[in-house]
Amino acid sequence: MSYQTDSSTAASTSNRYPTSVLVIASGLLLGLVWLLSCFTDLQAGTGWFPLSVHIACEVFAIVVASLVFAVVWHSQGPQRASSPLLGCAFLAIALIDLAHMLSYNGMPDWITPASVEKAISFWLVSRILLACTLLAVAFRLQPKRPLSRPALLLVALAVAGITTFMQLYQPQLLPRTFIEGTGLTSFKIMSEWLIIALFVVAAWRFWVGRKERPAWQAEGLLAATLISIFAELCFIAYDNVNGLFSLLGHSYKILSYCFIYQVMFVANVRAPYARLAVEKAERDAAEKKAQYLSSYDSLTGLPKPELLQERTRQALMDARGQQASVAVLYVDFDHFKMVNDSFGHAFGDRLLCRASERLQQLLPESAMLARAGGDEFLVLLTELTDAGATSAVVQALLKELSEPFVLDWQSIVVPVSIGVALGPNDGQDFPTLLRNAEMAMYKAKQGGRKSCCYYDSELDAEMRGRLYLVNGLRLALSRNELLLHYQPQVDIATGRLLGVEALVRWQHPQWGLVLPGRFIPAAEENGLIVEIGSWVLFEACSQAASWRAQGMMIPRVAVNVAAAQLHDGSLERVVQDALAKTGLPASALELELTESSLLENDAEVVLMLNRLKALGIQLSIDDFGTGYSCLAYLRQLAVDTLKIDRSFVQGIDTEDGHAIVATIIQMADSLGLSTLAEGVEDQAVADELLRLGCRQAQGYLYARPVPAQELSATLAAIREQVHGSALAQ
Incomplete structure (x- = not known):
C-alpha cells in the first residue's frame, strides 16, 4: 500500500483542505446537536x-x-x-x-x-x-x-x-x-x-x-x-x-x-x-529523445549525415534539367587532436560547439550544416547557379575559421581543410558526393592543410593507388618484400669511411623497386611505421654484425627512427633486443631522429633516449633546420651529430643557402657537435662544406645507396676515388 504517482499526489493536494474541513464540520455538527439536546428534547421526536x-x-x-x-x-x-x-x-x-x-x-x-x-x-x-x-x-x-x-x-x-x-x-x-x-x-x-x-x-x-x-x-x-x-x-x-x-x-x-x-x-x-x-508520457518522451539522438548530434544539436542525405536527394531531384547544382563540403579542423590532448576533451567539446555556431553564422540560409563526427562537419549548399557561389562560401569559411576562438581566456586557432564535391557532376547521390568530398578534403590536408580542394576524377585513381599501396604494404613484411640499401658516410677531408645509413626499400613483385618517399608516408598514416621500423632496426644490426664477422669493419650503421616509434614506448626494448640477438656493439649503432618527432618534448621520450645514449648508442638529428626550430632537445639530449638537410646543401651556392649552412655548422661547433651534410653531389660543394667546418658527408659524389652485397665494391670505388683525387692534387 505504498506507492505514489505525481497525478494522485497532485489530486490529494487539491482535496486536502475540503477533506479536513468536512471532518471538522462533522465534529462541530455533532457537538452542536449534542448541546441542543441538552436544552431541548430533540430525541423525543420519532419523525x-x-x-x-x-x-x-x-x-x-x-x-x-x-x-x-x-x-x-x-x-x-x-x-x-x-x-x-x-x-x-x-x-x-x-x-x-x-x-x-x-x-x-x-x-x-x-x-x-x-x-x-x-x-x-x-x-x-x-x-x-x-x-x-x-x-x-x-x-x-x-x-x-x-x-x-x-x-x-x-x-x-x-x-x-x-x-x-x-x-x-x-x-x-x-x-x-x-x-x-x-x-x-x-x-x-x-x-x-x-x-x-x-x-x-x-x-x-x-x-x-x-x-x-x-x-x-x-x-x-x-x-x-x-x-x-x-x-x-x-x-x-x-x-x-x-x-x-x-x-x-x-x-x-x-x-x-x-x-x-x-x-x-x-x-x-x-x-x-x-x-x-x-509512463506513456515518459515512454513517448524517451522515444522522441531516441529519435532526436538518432537524427541529431547530442553535443552540437546539428543534424546527423542521415538527415543531410535526404535533403541532398531532394536537392539533386530539384536540380535535374536545370542549370543549378548542389555542393557537399567536407570540413575538418586541422590538428584538433592537439587541442584535446593539451586542454582536455571537455574543452575540445565546447570548442566544437563554438565552431558549429560560427559555421552556422557564415553559411547562407539555404545551406544545411551537419556534424559527421569528431571534428568533422558537412555542409550542403543548394540552388547554386555557378561555381563562384560555392567558392565564395568556401573562401569565407577558410578565412573566418582561421580567426582565433577565445574560450576560458585561451585564444585557440584551429584552421580547417575543406573538400568540395559538386553534384550532379561529381556524384548523383549523397554517398558518392560524401565520399568524393572526403577524398578532396584529405587531398587538401596533404597539400599543406588550411586550404580547400575540389574533387576531380584524378583523385579516384590516386586514392585507389594509395589503397593498393597500403594493402600491399601490410603484406610486404610477411612476404619478405622489404630490403635495405646502405649509403656510405665519409670524412670529406680524407675520404675515410665513417659509417653507413640504412635506407629501406620495397621490392614489389609487380611494381618493382618502390622508394621510401612513396610508401613511408602511407606507412606513417596507417600505423605500419612502427612494425617496419622495428624490422629495419633488427635487419641493419644483423647486417652490421655480419660484416664485422666477415672482417669488414663498418664503424657504425645509422637507422632512421620515426616519430611513432619514439612515442610508442617500445623503442628501447626493440633496440636492446636487436643488439642482444645480433651481438652488435651499442657504439656501432646510430639512431637518426627528426626534429618534428621531438616537438612534443615528452619527458618519457627524453629519459628513454638518454638511457639508450648511456648504452653507447650515438644520436643524430636528421634533416636539421627543416623542422620547428625548437632547440630545447639539444640541451636535454646528448646529441652527437646534426645532419644538414640536402635542400640547404644543394642551395649552398646561393647567398641564403650559404648563410643557413654556415649558421648550422657554427652553432654545432659552439655546442660541441659534429655536422654531416646530406645530398653532396659535386666536389665544389664538398670543398665549400669543408671550408665552412663540416667534416662529414654523404651523397652521390661518393656513392648511391646500394644493397648489402654490393657495399664492398662501393667502398673500394670510394677509396680509389679518394686516392685519385690525392694524386691529382
Missing part, C-alpha cells in the same frame, strides 16, 4: 429517521460497500494500494448491513420477526468488523502466510453467514442489546465504546504513520476513521432508533464509507491510469 429514510441510507451504504469490494477485488499488480483483506471485509460488511436493514423494526418478517434487537445485533457485528479491518489496515497487519483472495472471500462469506445463522436461528446464544421499555443494554453501550476505542487506535496509527503512505491515502483513511468515531458516539447517545442521533449516526456511517471508497477508487482505478499516463 427524524422514519423507516423509508433508514432504508434509503442503508441501501446507499450497501452499494458503497459493494463498490469498495468490487474495486479492490479487481485491482491487479504488485503496486495496488489496498489489500484484498479490506475489500473482502467490505463484502461481509455489505451483506451484514443488508441483514441489518431487513431486520429493522417495521420491515417485513425475514425468517424471524423484525425487531430492534435483531437489527442492533447485525449492526454491532458490522461495526466491529469495520473497526477491526481499519485497525488491521492502519497497522498493516499481515499473517506470515497471507491468504489468497479466494480464501479471504470465503472467510468474508463465512463471517456473514455465521452472523446471519446465529441471529436468525440461535438468537438466545447472543447477549441482549435492546430491551423494550428500557432501551439499550449495558452490553450494547460497552460494545459501542469498544468499537470507538478500536477506531481511536486506528486513527492514531493513521496519524503517526501518515508519512509512510501517499498523502491522499493516509488523509482519506484517517478521515473515514474519525467520521466512524462520530457515528459511534451518535449510536451511544440515541434513545430512540427513529431519533435525530440515529439519523446523524447513519449519515456519518455513509460518509465514512464514501471516504474509504474514494481512497480505494483513487488507489486502484484512478492512480493506475494516472501512472499509465505518466
Whole structure:
C-alpha cells in the first residue's frame, strides 16, 4: 500500500483542505446537536429517521460497500494500494448491513420477526468488523502466510453467514442489546465504546504513520476513521432508533464509507491510469529523445549525415534539367587532436560547439550544416547557379575559421581543410558526393592543410593507388618484400669511411623497386611505421654484425627512427633486443631522429633516449633546420651529430643557402657537435662544406645507396676515388 504517482499526489493536494474541513464540520455538527439536546428534547421526536429514510441510507451504504469490494477485488499488480483483506471485509460488511436493514423494526418478517434487537445485533457485528479491518489496515497487519483472495472471500462469506445463522436461528446464544421499555443494554453501550476505542487506535496509527503512505491515502483513511468515531458516539447517545442521533449516526456511517471508497477508487482505478499516463508520457518522451539522438548530434544539436542525405536527394531531384547544382563540403579542423590532448576533451567539446555556431553564422540560409563526427562537419549548399557561389562560401569559411576562438581566456586557432564535391557532376547521390568530398578534403590536408580542394576524377585513381599501396604494404613484411640499401658516410677531408645509413626499400613483385618517399608516408598514416621500423632496426644490426664477422669493419650503421616509434614506448626494448640477438656493439649503432618527432618534448621520450645514449648508442638529428626550430632537445639530449638537410646543401651556392649552412655548422661547433651534410653531389660543394667546418658527408659524389652485397665494391670505388683525387692534387 505504498506507492505514489505525481497525478494522485497532485489530486490529494487539491482535496486536502475540503477533506479536513468536512471532518471538522462533522465534529462541530455533532457537538452542536449534542448541546441542543441538552436544552431541548430533540430525541423525543420519532419523525427524524422514519423507516423509508433508514432504508434509503442503508441501501446507499450497501452499494458503497459493494463498490469498495468490487474495486479492490479487481485491482491487479504488485503496486495496488489496498489489500484484498479490506475489500473482502467490505463484502461481509455489505451483506451484514443488508441483514441489518431487513431486520429493522417495521420491515417485513425475514425468517424471524423484525425487531430492534435483531437489527442492533447485525449492526454491532458490522461495526466491529469495520473497526477491526481499519485497525488491521492502519497497522498493516499481515499473517506470515497471507491468504489468497479466494480464501479471504470465503472467510468474508463465512463471517456473514455465521452472523446471519446465529441471529436468525440461535438468537438466545447472543447477549441482549435492546430491551423494550428500557432501551439499550449495558452490553450494547460497552460494545459501542469498544468499537470507538478500536477506531481511536486506528486513527492514531493513521496519524503517526501518515508519512509512510501517499498523502491522499493516509488523509482519506484517517478521515473515514474519525467520521466512524462520530457515528459511534451518535449510536451511544440515541434513545430512540427513529431519533435525530440515529439519523446523524447513519449519515456519518455513509460518509465514512464514501471516504474509504474514494481512497480505494483513487488507489486502484484512478492512480493506475494516472501512472499509465505518466509512463506513456515518459515512454513517448524517451522515444522522441531516441529519435532526436538518432537524427541529431547530442553535443552540437546539428543534424546527423542521415538527415543531410535526404535533403541532398531532394536537392539533386530539384536540380535535374536545370542549370543549378548542389555542393557537399567536407570540413575538418586541422590538428584538433592537439587541442584535446593539451586542454582536455571537455574543452575540445565546447570548442566544437563554438565552431558549429560560427559555421552556422557564415553559411547562407539555404545551406544545411551537419556534424559527421569528431571534428568533422558537412555542409550542403543548394540552388547554386555557378561555381563562384560555392567558392565564395568556401573562401569565407577558410578565412573566418582561421580567426582565433577565445574560450576560458585561451585564444585557440584551429584552421580547417575543406573538400568540395559538386553534384550532379561529381556524384548523383549523397554517398558518392560524401565520399568524393572526403577524398578532396584529405587531398587538401596533404597539400599543406588550411586550404580547400575540389574533387576531380584524378583523385579516384590516386586514392585507389594509395589503397593498393597500403594493402600491399601490410603484406610486404610477411612476404619478405622489404630490403635495405646502405649509403656510405665519409670524412670529406680524407675520404675515410665513417659509417653507413640504412635506407629501406620495397621490392614489389609487380611494381618493382618502390622508394621510401612513396610508401613511408602511407606507412606513417596507417600505423605500419612502427612494425617496419622495428624490422629495419633488427635487419641493419644483423647486417652490421655480419660484416664485422666477415672482417669488414663498418664503424657504425645509422637507422632512421620515426616519430611513432619514439612515442610508442617500445623503442628501447626493440633496440636492446636487436643488439642482444645480433651481438652488435651499442657504439656501432646510430639512431637518426627528426626534429618534428621531438616537438612534443615528452619527458618519457627524453629519459628513454638518454638511457639508450648511456648504452653507447650515438644520436643524430636528421634533416636539421627543416623542422620547428625548437632547440630545447639539444640541451636535454646528448646529441652527437646534426645532419644538414640536402635542400640547404644543394642551395649552398646561393647567398641564403650559404648563410643557413654556415649558421648550422657554427652553432654545432659552439655546442660541441659534429655536422654531416646530406645530398653532396659535386666536389665544389664538398670543398665549400669543408671550408665552412663540416667534416662529414654523404651523397652521390661518393656513392648511391646500394644493397648489402654490393657495399664492398662501393667502398673500394670510394677509396680509389679518394686516392685519385690525392694524386691529382
